[in-house]
Amino acid sequence: MRMRLVKPKSLVAGLLFGAAVALSVTLVICLWEWIENPGGIFHGDDGTNWGFVFDTAISWLIPTFFYAVLIAWLVQVFLKGTGFVYRKYFTSDGTQEDA
Helix, strand or coil: CCCCCCCHHHHHHHHHHHHHHHHHHHHHHHHHHHHHCHHHCCEECCEECHHHHHHHHHHHHHHHHHHHHHHHHHHHHHHHHHHHHHHHHECCCCCECCC
8 A cells, every 4th residue: 555645635735724824923913913013123203114014024924934834744644644544454443453
């Protein structure tokens, strides 16, 4: 029995998980930085500096997306691997089979 690491359905789920995590983290960081406004670089008397907000958002969104997808993939591989080992070496009642 061969274990397949990534199925198309789980790949889509991992990408959606990565997108949701990345968008959530980026939103929190951008709002936090805008409210904190270090040195007045996010907003001032003339309004919000959208260019700086956009640069901050992109600098958080892209790496967070890749890290979240990687973590989702590693968790999936770990869970599939442990399930494969469990099914191969243990019976349904939890006792070990003779190999």
